[in-house]
Amino acid sequence: MLRRRSRAAVTAALVLAVGAGAQTSAGAAATGLAIPAKKEIAMRLVSSAENSSLDWRSQYRYIEDIHDGRGYTAGIIGFCSGTGYFKPAVALAKSDGLRSLGQFAYYDAAVVHGFDGMRGVRERALARAATPAAGAAYLEAFLDERVVEMHKEAAHDDVSRIETAQRRFLREGNLDLAPPLRWAVYGDRYSITR
Secondary structure (H helix, E strand, O other): OOOOOOHHHHHHHHHHHHHHHHHHHHHOOOOHHHOHHHHHHHHHHHHHHHHOOOOHHHHOOOEEOOOOOOOOEEOOOOEEOOOOOHHHHHHHHHHOOOOHHHHHHHHHHHHHHHHHHHHHHHHHHHHHOOOHHHOHHHHHHHHHHHHHHHOOOHHHOOOHHHHHHHHHHHHOOOOOOOOOEEEEEOOEEEEEOO
16 A cells, blocks of 8 residues: 655655755766866857857847858857757767867857757767877867868858867867967957966
């Protein structure tokens, strides 16, 4: 015979379960772009390319149909109905064993090409480099394939967001996006000092 638990007993059980989950989450060490300071760097980097500004928060109110076949473009990095967001790209990069720069490279590719487009770039890079865990060699292949993808659309002729930002950090060996960072996008120079 099943007994019905009182509302208070159910509530107490839920509080304990949620508390235990919070302790597990709080106890897990954040890595890569899950670290708030690293996510802030990623958002400022992508905003330099998308908005010509490091002030990504001021872009929340933007919305426009730019007639690119992706619906309305809105918000801090031009989110649109045809593309994915921050979390799926970072989760895939983490599962591939990539550090902050690799996580950002996936995220930036998803911003421009959508999550499916980013996965296509990834698949082509995997065909050229044995594994993402190979680190710099894989990221070079990923960025090479990203340039190819950029050139498929006239709106993305300028690949400085890759060549003078991401590839620069890679060649400097800065796989963790540790400040100070200096880069240029579309002829504008930017820096993050801390």
